[in-house]
Amino acid sequence: MPAAGRAPALRVAAVQADVSLHDKWFDATAATTTVPYTELTAEAARGGADLVVWAETAIPAYLLQDRRLLAWVRAVADSNDVYLYTGFPDARPGADNRPERTNGSGLFDPDGQLIDRYAKHHLLPFGERMPFQRWLPWLGRLDLGQAEWTPGLPPQPMTVAPGGPRTLRIAGLICYESIFPSLARQAARDGAQALVNITNDGWFGKTAGPVQHAEMARLRAAETGLPVVRCANNGVSFITDGRGAVLARAGLGGQAVVAADVAPGDASTPFVRHGHAPLAFALAAWTLAVLGATLRARRRETA
Numbered sequence: 001m002p003a004a005g006r007a008p009a010l011r012v013a014a015v016q017a018d019v020s021l022h023d024k025w026f027d028a029t030a031a032t033t034t035v036p037y038t039e040l041t042a043e044a045a046r047g048g049a050d051l052v053v054w055a056e057t058a059i060p061a062y063l064l065q066d067r068r069l070l071a072w073v074r075a076v077a078d079s080n081d082v083y084l085y086t087g088f089p090d091a092r093p094g095a096d097n098r099p100e101r102t103n104g105s106g107l108f109d110p111d112g113q114l115i116d117r118y119a120k121h122h123l124l125p126f127g128e129r130m131p132f133q134r135w136l137p138w139l140g141r142l143d144l145g146q147a148e149w150t151p152g153l154p155p156q157p158m159t160v161a162p163g164g165p166r167t168l169r170i171a172g173l174i175c176y177e178s179i180f181p182s183l184a185r186q187a188a189r190d191g192a193q194a195l196v197n198i199t200n201d202g203w204f205g206k207t208a209g210p211v212q213h214a215e216m217a218r219l220r221a222a223e224t225g226l227p228v229v230r231c232a233n234n235g236v237s238f239i240t241d242g243r244g245a246v247l248a249r250a251g252l253g254g255q256a257v258v259a260a261d262v263a264p265g266d267a268s269t270p271f272v273r274h275g276h277a278p279l280a281f282a283l284a285a286w287t288l289a290v291l292g293a294t295l296r297a298r299r300r301e302t303a
Helices: 031-046 067-080 137-141 175-179 181-189 209-224 270-274 277-302
Strands: 010-016 051-053 083-093 099-108 114-119 158-163 166-174 194-199 228-232 237-240 246-250 256-262
Touching: 010 031, 010 166, 010 228, 010 237, 031 051, 031 067, 031 256, 067 083, 067 099, 083 158, 083 166, 083 194, 099 166, 114 158, 114 166, 166 175, 166 181, 175 194, 175 209, 181 209, 181 270, 194 209, 209 228, 209 237, 209 270, 237 256, 246 256, 270 277
Parallel strands: 010 051, 051 083, 166 194, 194 228
Antiparallel strands: 010 256, 083 099, 099 114, 158 166, 228 237, 237 246
């Protein structure tokens, strides 16, 4: 039984499918994506998962325009009776009816229906979008190999409600969005009870990069008081509590199901309430104190 005054926990599982980046974008090797995600999600469901999380661009296509893959994702959620949050390239009609392509994600309910979406807000410069287009729009016409995706709105909570009093309001952070404290703080202030970071990280290979990236995501838990669920295609995947303590973890490389009971965080930390203001005030006070001491020392020298 949950402690008095605490909301019941949900069983959350992050699926680390370890799909090769050299295989996932080709039709001939599509099974390297569909087979592990199908099998590992079924394993997570047998372990009691209410919510299953897949990685950034786990679906290697514009999902909502690909009937075959969309039917597969819906069937996986429906047959396992789980909420499913996954990353995928997304496209919507934009200005002049031209499609706006995004690094997207979506939450499917246990009936396989897409009930909410989030598109990456803070895009990776050069890799996902040419920077400075706000001031120099013509930069977007330069093709240096970037995806040239459109930024979405800041993260907003999405509700996972498996039944009864159990609910969890999650906010997505895609890839390196997890390194920005301001995004996590705003999501917490908007009512998020847990942060879900989906990422690829396979581009780093077996280096220190994925580990460093993962450790930065843990800081968001300590700052906001919210649990963090991190699902990385090739690792590192983990689930933390609201203090950043790791409850379950899978290292770099290899397939795994990372599962833990996640209780809603209360987002009542000083950082959520005040942001960087105390630090800015302390730095300003320290700077003034140093300047004052320096001026007094010079006056004594010239006296």
